[in-house]
Amino acid sequence: MVNKKCIIRLSRYKNALTRLKAFGFVKVFSGNLADAAGVTSSQVRKDFSLFGITGNRRGGYNVDELINRILEILGKNEIQKVALIGAGSIGTALLKYKGFEMGGIKIMAAFDIDPIKINPNADTPILPLEEFHDFVTKHSIRVGILAVPDIAAHHVSEIMIGSGIQGILNFAPIQLRGAEGVIINNINLEVELENLIYFVNASEKTGITR
Amino acid sequence: MVNKKCIIRLSRYKNALTRLKAFGFVKVFSGNLADAAGVTSSQVRKDFSLFGITGNRRGGYNVDELINRILEILGKNEIQKVALIGAGSIGTALLKYKGFEMGGIKIMAAFDIDPIKINPNADTPILPLEEFHDFVTKHSIRVGILAVPDIAAHHVSEIMIGSGIQGILNFAPIQLRGAEGVIINNINLEVELENLIYFVNASEKTGITR
Numbered sequence: 001m002v003n004k005k006c007i008i009r010l011s012r013y014k015n016a017l018t019r020l021k022a023f024g025f026v027k028v029f030s031g032n033l034a035d036a037a038g039v040t041s042s043q044v045r046k047d048f049s050l051f052g053i054t055g056n057r058r059g060g061y062n063v064d065e066l067i068n069r070i071l072e073i074l075g076k077n078e079i080q081k082v083a084l085i086g087a088g089s090i091g092t093a094l095l096k097y098k099g100f101e102m103g104g105i106k107i108m109a110a111f112d113i114d115p116i117k118i119n120p121n122a123d124t125p126i127l128p129l130e131e132f133h134d135f136v137t138k139h140s141i142r143v144g145i146l147a148v149p150d151i152a153a154h155h156v157s158e159i160m161i162g163s164g165i166q167g168i169l170n171f172a173p174i175q176l177r178g179a180e181g182v183i184i185n186n187i188n189l190e191v192e193l194e195n196l197i198y199f200v201n202a203s204e205k206t207g208i209t210r
Numbered sequence: 211m212v213n214k215k216c217i218i219r220l221s222r223y224k225n226a227l228t229r230l231k232a233f234g235f236v237k238v239f240s241g242n243l244a245d246a247a248g249v250t251s252s253q254v255r256k257d258f259s260l261f262g263i264t265g266n267r268r269g270g271y272n273v274d275e276l277i278n279r280i281l282e283i284l285g286k287n288e289i290q291k292v293a294l295i296g297a298g299s300i301g302t303a304l305l306k307y308k309g310f311e312m313g314g315i316k317i318m319a320a321f322d323i324d325p326i327k328i329n330p331n332a333d334t335p336i337l338p339l340e341e342f343h344d345f346v347t348k349h350s351i352r353v354g355i356l357a358v359p360d361i362a363a364h365h366v367s368e369i370m371i372g373s374g375i376q377g378i379l380n381f382a383p384i385q386l387r388g389a390e391g392v393i394i395n396n397i398n399l400e401v402e403l404e405n406l407i408y409f410v411n412a413s414e415k416t417g418i419t420r
Contacts, residue, residue: 002412004405004409007404007405007408007409008401008405011398011400011401011404011405012385012398012401015383015384015398015400015401016384019360019384036384036385037385038385038387074404074407074408075407075408075411075412080404080407082403082407088306089302089303089306089307090303090307092299092303093299093300093302093303094399096298096299097299097300097399099383099398099399099400100399100400100403102400103400103403103404105400105403105404105407142410142414143403143406143407143410145403150229166410166413166414167406167407167409167410168406169402169403169406173225173309174225174226174229174246175222175246175247175248177248181413183406183409183410183413185402185405185406187397187399187402188221188222188225189304189307189309189310189397190221190225190309190310190312190313190315191218191221191222191225192379192395192397193292193310193313193315193353193355193379194217194221194284194290194313194315195214195217195218195221195395196353196377196378196379196393196395197284197285197290197292197315197353197377198217198284198285199214199217199377199393200352200353200376200377200393201285202212202285203376203391203393204352204376
């Protein structure tokens with residue numbers, strides 16, 4: 001069954017492959033990818049067989065072919081267009097983040113309500129929030145990144161969903177709930193860090209279960 | 211059993227409580243917290259009973275008492291000190307991120323190898339990487355944030371672990387593996403976004419299982 005974890009592993013294999021390719025590797029073995037993704041070799045082979053990818057036990061997989069096949073599965077042989085709302089510190093960092101472009105993802109524009117931040121001539125244009133609906137409609141964008149303060153997050157998510165956005169990567173520190181047919185992926189940096197701190201403190205005290 | 215998901219929920223309850231308190235609420239019910247954290251009321255009560263927190267079915271929980279109790283469990287009645295390595299775009303955004311301070315987490319200093327970025331007089335000092343070991347030893351810091359490019363990530367994680375860091379929040383787009391007694395929490399923004407894109411595309415085509 002194709003589930004979220006399986007797709008996350010495919011992304012990781014693809015990232016590892018892109019790096020191996022940059023270093024001049026032509027062949028790769030399931031053990032290499034297992035290592036890079038932090039799973040077992042048999043997990044790699046299981047994932048691949050799910051998508052009908054076959055290798056040669058002795059010869060391994062061809063790096064180029066494997067990258068193309070995974071990109072095909074991830075629907076990424078064409079550039080994936082996304083829109084960002086919120087050009088604050090997190091939003092600005094995401095605009096500069098090299099990893100997205102390497103992965104074939106392009107932030108087409110950012111949107112904000114603060115007139116000072118508007119800059120239609122930037123590498124990635126920063127536009128007034130009122131233009132969001134028309135922009136994403138015109139460019140057939142269905143995935144958005146939400147990076148606004150907590151107090152605005154729910155309202156902005158409604159604007160996104162009302163404009164036809166079907167997937168939201170949410171950096172605001174509140175849990176957004178999806179609407180029918182909308183997928184929300186909440187990333188809460190504070191919660192992630194708190195969690196780490198808790199277990200570091202706990203392991204010093206007790207050796208608590210992780 | 212206290213596991214990672216349970217602690218993540220406690221963090222979310224605490225964040226919701228902090229907001230309710232800011233709006234003047236004195237009492238809260240398990241249903242309010244369930245709503246804010248995206249779980250069921252019975253889950254909230256189960257989590258609380260695990261830590262011996264009891265409410266009054268009709269009167270609910272006192273917001274202040276509940277915040278204090280959760281902070282105590284999360285080990286956060288004192289400020290949690292962390293150190294950041296990498297003052298690039300993600301690192302700089304994290305330095306400006308308000309959520310940490312609200313949650314009692316303080317980034318004590320950032321470290322970088324780029325002389326241009328060094329600024330010991332900034333609000334959060336930005337220091338040369340060579341000073342990392344002495345700094346974290348002096349300030350008893352055991353949790354670090356890693357925000358350097360992929361190619362440097364493994365080397366930098368070794369410096370952190372060699373300096374006594376026991377928990378790493380890793381933003382570099384490679385999977386870091388922990389050493390004995392070190393907890394690593396990998397946040398890969400590209401993988402998260404790719405995952406979302408995959409399922410948005412897939413649900414348009416097939417209605418695939420998430």
